[in-house]
Amino acid sequence: MTRDELQERIVAILVDEFEFEDPGLDDNLRDDHGFDSIDAIELLAKIEEMLGFQISRKEKEQAMSIRTISDILDFIETIQAAHKN
Numbered sequence: 001m002t003r004d005e006l007q008e009r010i011v012a013i014l015v016d017e018f019e020f021e022d023p024g025l026d027d028n029l030r031d032d033h034g035f036d037s038i039d040a041i042e043l044l045a046k047i048e049e050m051l052g053f054q055i056s057r058k059e060k061e062q063a064m065s066i067r068t069i070s071d072i073l074d075f076i077e078t079i080q081a082a083h084k085n
Contacts (some may be wrong), residue, residue: 001080006073013046014069025069040064047076053083 001009007025014020020033029035044063048055055063059079066072 003073003077006076007069009050010069010072013043017042017046023069027069028067030067040066051076051080055079
C-alpha cells in the first residue's frame with residue numbers, strides 16, 4: 001500500500017469512526033481533535049485489521065508517541081517494513 005493509499009484509509013477511519021472534521025496531516029490529534037488513549041487503542045485495532053497482522057506489544061508501545069496523522073503514516077510504514085522480513 002502506498003503512503004497516499006494509507007493516508008486516504010487513515011483519514012477515512014478518523015472521520016468515520018472518530019468523527020474528526022477535516023483532519024490535517026500535522027494536526028495534533030489530542031489537542032486539535034480530543035483524541036485520547038482509548039481512541040489510540042481503538043485506532044491500533046483498526047490498523048491491525050487494515051494491515052491483516054497483529055502489531056506487537058513493543059510496536060504498540062512505540063505508537064503511544066504518535067501525535068499527528070503524519071506520525072501514524074510513518075509508524076505504519078515502519079511496521080509494514082518490519083513485517084515483510
